[in-house]
Amino acid sequence: MGKVVLVTGVARQLGGRFVRRIQRDPEVDRVVAVDAVPPEHHLGGADFVRADIRQPAIARVLAEHSVDTVVHLDVTATPLGGGSRTTVKETNVIGTMQLLGACQKSPTVKRLVVKSSTNVYGSAPRDPAVFTETTPPKSLPSGGFAKDTVEVEGYVRGFARRRPDVAVCVLRFANILGPSADSPLAAYFSLPVLPTVLGYDPRLQFAHEDDVIEVLRIASHEPRRGTLNSGTFNIAGDGVLLLSQCARRLGRPTVPVLMPAVTWVGSALRTLGMTDFSPEQLRLLTHGRVVATRQMRETLGYGPRYTTAETFADFARSRGPGLLPPEALAGAVDRIAALPVLGGGHLPTQSAN
DSSP, X not given: OOEEEEEEOTTSHHHHHHHHHHTTOTTEEEEEXXXXXXXXXXXXXXXEEEOOTTSTTXXXXXXXXXXXXXXXXXXXXXOSTTOOHHHHHIIIIIHHHHHHHHHHHOSSOOEXXXXXXXXXXXXXXXXXXXXXXXXXXXXXXXXXXXXXXXXXXXXXHHHHHHOTTSEEEEEEEOEEESTTOOSHHHHHHTSSSEEEETTOOOEEOEEEHHHHHHHHHXXXXXXXXXXXXXXXXXXXXXXXXXXXXXXXXXXXXXXXXXXXXXXXXXXXXXXXXXXXXXXXXXXXXXXXXXXOOHHHHHTSOOOOSSOHHHHHHHHHHHHOOOSSOHHHHHHHHHHHHTSTTTTTOOOOOOOOO
């Protein structure tokens, strides 16, 4: 008998892609796909179960299907359909509590994989240049999705202590981008003009959705020889991009906004429904965030196919051209940077004579 894998959050594109991918693995016998709403995309041969993980009924699903591997993808920043932020938080926090409670009582569950985020580190002016998995944040997130992920990881650590026989893997993904990305940051980069914080040019990292699927697949199976897929891992593509570089590659002009007015601009964009310009996203677009991925390579044994720059390029192609041609915009910026004053030289001066 092969593995029986239960996947939550399958109504979202990422969850649907993972369900279709893991069914092709020969060691997987059955995939049980769970969500509170029916997905609009195809799930292949998976058994779809309409269930709300916030309800105790999820324990019955685990028992009826003798699930041995749980992949929890229903930890997200954006509501599905007409949902609200309250619904998202309940699903992230209360849903995770109910799911972990069900896993704790299940004698068949042997492996748990949880999709988390580098948002757990926050974004602050005195942050270290690079976060490792053991670096504590300078200040804990005070709200939003970042706080949800901190609480979720706390519950997962408690579960790991109570069930040491279960292999637990927490994957902290950097901002996920790709052709089908659906996230607040993807919505921000899709704006015709990008508001930025005056005087700041944050460093950003991205994880390609193809790499996300492959890492989840590796984490949901027994580890390969010489690797270990239990523990906490940062997942991101190599390299970083500045926000200004992202804007140029998209061909989208930026509008620098003074720090006191940024919150007002974010509220206006959120009210108009253009993007979820939450306080945590404002902090990211002010201070940035970079994580180390050494454990991903050496312990988990995975090297991403896409760098941060390649991930962003693939995303940019899917969004179409911006208001400005990227090549012309980059050339103009290079010419301005080469001017004597801006380049660190001196303006030519006339002789005193």
